[in-house]
Amino acid sequence: MSTQTIARGLEGVLFTESAMCFIDGQAGRLYYGGYKIQDLAEHSTFEEVSFLLLHGHLPSKLELQGFSEKLVSLRTLPPVLLESMRRYPKDAHPMSALRTAVSELGMLDADEDNVGPEALYEKSLSLIAKFATIVAANKRLREGLDPIAPRADLSHAANFLYMSTGKEPSAEETKLMDVALILQAEHGFNASTFTAVAAYSTQTDIYSAITAGVSSLKGPRHGGANEAVMKMIGEIGSVENVSSWLENLVASKGRVMGMGHRVYKAYDPRAGVLEKYASIVAEKHGHSKEYAILKEVERQAGAIYNPKGIYPNVDFYSGVVYKDLGYDLEYFTPIFAVARISGWTGHILEYTKLDNRLLRPDAAYIGQLDLPYVPLEQR
Numbered sequence: 562m563s564t565q566t567i568a569r570g571l572e573g574v575l576f577t578e579s580a581m582c583f584i585d586g587q588a589g590r591l592y593y594g595g596y597k598i599q600d601l602a603e604h605s606t607f608e609e610v611s612f613l614l615l616h617g618h619l620p621s622k623l624e625l626q627g628f629s630e631k632l633v634s635l636r637t638l639p640p641v642l643l644e645s646m647r648r649y650p651k652d653a654h655p656m657s658a659l660r661t662a663v664s665e666l667g668m669l670d671a672d673e674d675n676v677g678p679e680a681l682y683e684k685s686l687s688l689i690a691k692f693a694t695i696v697a698a699n700k701r702l703r704e705g706l707d708p709i710a711p712r713a714d715l716s717h718a719a720n721f722l723y724m725s726t727g728k729e730p731s732a733e734e735t736k737l738m739d740v741a742l743i744l745q746a747e748h749g750f751n752a753s754t755f756t757a758v759a760a761y762s763t764q765t766d767i768y769s770a771i772t773a774g775v776s777s778l779k780g781p782r783h784g785g786a787n788e789a790v791m792k793m794i795g796e797i798g799s800v801e802n803v804s805s806w807l808e809n810l811v812a813s814k815g816r817v818m819g820m821g822h823r824v825y826k827a828y829d830p831r832a833g834v835l836e837k838y839a840s841i842v843a844e845k846h847g848h849s850k851e852y853a854i855l856k857e858v859e860r861q862a863g864a865i866y867n868p869k870g871i872y873p874n875v876d877f878y879s880g881v882v883y884k885d886l887g888y889d890l891e892y893f894t895p896i897f898a899v900a901r902i903s904g905w906t907g908h909i910l911e912y913t914k915l916d917n918r919l920l921r922p923d924a925a926y927i928g929q930l931d932l933p934y935v936p937l938e939q940r
């Protein structure tokens with residue numbers, strides 16, 4: 562048994578500094594670059610928040626215009642990638658398709674290994690712009706339809722919806738997508754951001770690092786939880802079944818998906834914002850069944866788990882909003898990735914400026930030493 566102190570799951574370990582995000586997990590408060598998440602969700606756009614995360618300050622009008630135009634110019638996918646995406650298996654999970662497409666983008670970039678600051682910034686913008694195009698194109702292809710080319714006159718959120726559904730979205734739908742993307746754009750050193758930065762700390766290329774980030778986000782303990790919440794709703798089936806479903810879950814020591822968080826021991830402020838929008842779309846567009854089941858799970862599971870610091874997280878209500886916007890549950894985590902790419906690239910840029918040391922933790926050795934080597938034929 563080791564006498565060294567071990568931070569299981571790396572909980573509470575500080576390995577660098579960051580000015581991108583502040584989380585007060587006890588009080589349920591979240592800030593990006595010093596700005597309250599609720600203010601950003603209400604007043605901002607995904608482009609503005611991405612600028613904030615990459616530059617550390619809100620843009621001027623001119624800066625925002627230049628940044629947005631740059632993103633627009635980088636939206637289109639290389640034709641070779643689109644051709645390749647047509648051959649992805651139709652039943653492959655969209656997160657696997659995204660992971661593969663990002664990796665392919667790296668192969669198609671003749672300057673893939675350039676880790677100079679300017680190249681890194683340019684590639685970051687390209688990835689932020691192209692994530693939406695990749696996810697929308699994969700959605701269309703899985704539906705047996707042709708991908709839709711991006712439109713330069715639409716905002717990032719509106720263009721993502723347009724490329725996904727083939728319809729120009731209303732102002733209300735665009736706002737809903739902007740809010741969802743803003744809320745999920747950044748969250749400190751969560752598992753996928755840490756994975757991406759740890760990979761990048763070896764001075765591998767940014768596509769490899771982001772491919773690793775996508776892989777990490779896919780898991781149901783992390784970004785994959787939003788899909789798992791919708792499956793959980795399906796399993797429960799009706800508000801009347803919540804109590805017996807919960808009884809079984811507690812007895813089998815299961816987990817309520819979309820609840821609990823490593824940092825928040827209070828209500829996740831993003832869940833509060835999404836709950837408000839979920840309640841609006843539930844009433845207006847008839848997703849009241851899913852919403853009602855979630856409210857009842859929140860009430861009944863809350864009575865058991867809130868005293869242990871387990872509350873709804875960002876993934877709890879987001880699916881109701883995505884469903885309303887026309888996405889099947891397999892696309893819930895890819896939408897998260899379309900948002901989180903700004904946090905991943907922002908942290909990679911920040912880490913290269915602040916630290917840029919190889920990330921390499923350690924484990925306390927609990928094996929044996931000096932064992933005599935026994936030849937194979939004598940074992």
Ligand SMILES: CC(=O)SCCNC(=O)CCNC(=O)[C@H](O)C(C)(C)COP(=O)(O)OP(=O)(O)OC[C@H]1O[C@@H](n2cnc3c(N)ncnc32)[C@H](O)[C@@H]1OP(=O)(O)O
Pocket residue numbers: 570751781782783784786815816817818819820821822823824866871874875876
């Ligand atoms: C975008 C995001 O990544 S947000 C998180 C998305 N993930 C989910 O919603 C999946 C469900 N939640 C969970 O599995 C966890 O809360 C995590 C993985 C997010 C965080 O977990 P950790 O901080 O590592 O806590 P850990 O897994 O050690 O759990 C601590 C205790 O709380 C319990 N617990 C944690 N979450 C839940 C939950 N959702 N339902 C029931 N019990 C829970 C655990 O069973 C454990 O109990 P024990 O001490 O009696 O064994």
Ligand SMILES: O=C([O-])CC(=O)C(=O)O
Pocket residue numbers: 745747748749750751752783822823824874875
């Ligand atoms: O911070 C975390 O551990 C999980 C995460 O990415 C988020 O909540 O957005």
